[in-house]
Amino acid sequence: MADNPRWKRRPPGSTWGDWGPDDQLGRLNLVTPEKVLQGIAEVKVGKTFCLSLPLDYPGGSIINPRRRPPVLKPNLREGKPIMGLPLRCYDPTALDVVSDDVVELTLQYSTQWDSLAHVGMYFDADGDGVPEDLFYNGFKAGADIVGPEIYDAKGTASPNPAAAGSPLGARHLGVENMAVSCVQGRAVMIDLLANFGRSGKIVNYEDLMTVLEKDKVVVEPGDFVCIRTGFAELLLEMKKQPDPQVLFGTTSALDGRDDRLLQWVTDCGAVALLADNYAVEAAPARPCADDYCATLPLHNHCLFKLGCYLGEMWYHTELADWLRANGRNRFLLTAPPLRLPGAVGSPATPVATV
Numbered sequence: 001m002a003d004n005p006r007w008k009r010r011p012p013g014s015t016w017g018d019w020g021p022d023d024q025l026g027r028l029n030l031v032t033p034e035k036v037l038q039g040i041a042e043v044k045v046g047k048t049f050c051l052s053l054p055l056d057y058p059g060g061s062i063i064n065p066r067r068r069p070p071v072l073k074p075n076l077r078e079g080k081p082i083m084g085l086p087l088r089c090y091d092p093t094a095l096d097v098v099s100d101d102v103v104e105l106t107l108q109y110s111t112q113w114d115s116l117a118h119v120g121m122y123f124d125a126d127g128d129g130v131p132e133d134l135f136y137n138g139f140k141a142g143a144d145i146v147g148p149e150i151y152d153a154k155g156t157a158s159p160n161p162a163a164a165g166s167p168l169g170a171r172h173l174g175v176e177n178m179a180v181s182c183v184q185g186r187a188v189m190i191d192l193l194a195n196f197g198r199s200g201k202i203v204n205y206e207d208l209m210t211v212l213e214k215d216k217v218v219v220e221p222g223d224f225v226c227i228r229t230g231f232a233e234l235l236l237e238m239k240k241q242p243d244p245q246v247l248f249g250t251t252s253a254l255d256g257r258d259d260r261l262l263q264w265v266t267d268c269g270a271v272a273l274l275a276d277n278y279a280v281e282a283a284p285a286r287p288c289a290d291d292y293c294a295t296l297p298l299h300n301h302c303l304f305k306l307g308c309y310l311g312e313m314w315y316h317t318e319l320a321d322w323l324r325a326n327g328r329n330r331f332l333l334t335a336p337p338l339r340l341p342g343a344v345g346s347p348a349t350p351v352a353t354v
Contacts, residue, residue, distance in 0.1 A: 002075035006138035013266055014305035016137045023137055024177045026116055027271045030222035031185045038222075038334040039186035041352050050321040051335070052111040053232055058313070059240025062246075063278065067106045075100040081111035081347040108345040113337045114310040115178060117145050117170035118298040132308015135173055136307050143345070144172040170191025178309070178346075179339035185271070187224035187333035187352065188217055191320050198230055198250040202282045205260035218327050223271025224333050229253065229314040231277035234312070246279070254296035256281035257288070265301060265308060273302065274311035274335075274350075311335075311348060319352045328354065 003021060019029045056069050060272055074081035080089070083101070087094035108114070120135035133141035142150045142160055146168050149157035191205060193212045205213075211217070219225055231251040235242060240325035252276075266271070273280050281298035292301035302308040324327055332353040337346030 002139055006140070007134075008127045010138075011121070011305045012149070015307050016305075017051045021137075024116070024139075024173050024309075025152070027269070027309070028178065028181045028307075029033060030269060030271055031181070031183075032222065035067045035185045041330050042186060042328075042330045045354060047354050048354040049322070049354070051226075051314050051316060051319065051333075051352055052348060053235065053313060053315045055105075055110045055347055057110050057240065058235045058242045059201075059238070062206055064241055067109045069109060070106070071104040072101060073081065073103075075102050082130040086121040094342065106344055107340075107347060108312075109336075109347075111313050111315065111348050111350075112311065113134075113175060113178065113304060113350060114299070114312065115170065115175045115302055115334075115337075115344050115346070115347050116307055116309070118310075119296060119303045121146070121294065121300055123306045124306075132281060133208065134304075136304055137173075142143065143168050146224050154300060157168055166341055169292075171342065171345050173344075174341060175337040175343045175346040176339050176341045178281060179336045180191065183334075183336045184332070184334045185222065186275075187226055187331055188219055189226045189316065189323050189329045189331070190217055191215065191228045191321050191324060191329075192252040193228050193230040193233075194320070196245060196252050198234075199252070200249045201249065201252045202255045202286075203252050203261075204255045204258040205264060208254070208261060208264065215329060219270055222337075223268075223270055224272050224274060225268075226269045226314065226316055226319075226333075227254070227273060227275040227277075227280070229275060229277045230322040231265060232313055232315045233276075233317050245305055253277055253282040254298060256301070257286040262298070262301045265298075266306060272309035272311060274296075274314050276316045277312065279312060280310050283325035296305060311350075314348070316351060319354075322354065326354075 001046035003016050061068050074083040083099045086096050087096040116136040122131045123134050124131040125138050143162050146162050148163050150160045151157055229252040234247055249278055285297055302310055335348055
């Protein structure tokens with residue numbers, strides 16, 4: 001663990017500083033050339049699978065009112081929509097017909113990556129008895145992840161001096177760091193749907209270990225872990241008219257309050273947990289037994305402490321079915337996010353190769 005200019009103490013069980021004082025990759029550091037080669041070695045037949053939903057799913061904003069479906073529209077040239085626009089409008093000798101479009105996109109509306117700048121915690125990292133709002137490796141809200149305002153504990157906003165004259169967003173820990181690392185390596189599939197059906201089961205450590213043993217799934221450090229619950233399948237069946245009660249009531253999710261399950265995430269060395277459901281973990285989580293708790297305990301454990309990434313609403317159906325039919329659970333995953341500097345999340349179009 002390197003000395004760090006931003007903190008004197010790190011969260012218990014965290015990886016802060018393990019890859020240097022200014023590390024912004026977290027467990028992506030475990031994806032070595034050897035791990036990439038392990039992923040390539042899982043390619044036996046050259047068949048590929050798209051692990052993304054259409055980016056206009058789930059449909060509407062009933063699941064999350066703050067996240068809106070994409071708005072796709074033609075770009076304009078001199079007021080004319082550029083969609084099948086003949087250039088002979090401007091030059092009678094031109095034969096070209098062109099299209100060009102723009103999109104207003106909520107980056108975490110559909111199949112998505114959570115970067116390490118997505119969820120932080122209130123934590124006393126300098127040991128002075130006063131907690132601060134921090135993200136992975138001690139990067140600070142307001143200074144490193146920058147919005148136009150700073151909030152106090154009651155949500156009262158004041159102008160953020162750090163925002164003046166500079167772009168807003170994640171000046172550290174943004175998704176562009178993931179994109180540059182390429183996000184490619186060996187992945188394993190955990191098929192909760194095949195084991196629990198559409199039961200709405202909240203999966204604890206013992207449940208997960210039973211599945212891993214039954215399906216002969218082994219997770220090793222540097223692996224990407226895909227988790228199939230059936231949530232994405234239901235979304236497609238609902239045809240952009242999502243029913244939250246059915247979605248959350250009939251599909252599995254991990255129990256983020258289970259300390260043994262969180263310890264398994266620590267011990268297995270997974271680079272990322274990539275589920276086809278809304279939040280990987282059950283949301284809302286079970287009631288907290290302490291005076292103060294994270295609302296999203298698995299997010300806290302993974303993003304804030306471990307530098308372990310989360311992917312949500314991935315589409316695993318055809319891949320999981322093929323793997324099970326062929327007695328396999330490992331494959332090559334290629335899944336970079338958008339190289340969009342400062343973004344805290346990103347759409348994903350992951351590709352699995354078997």
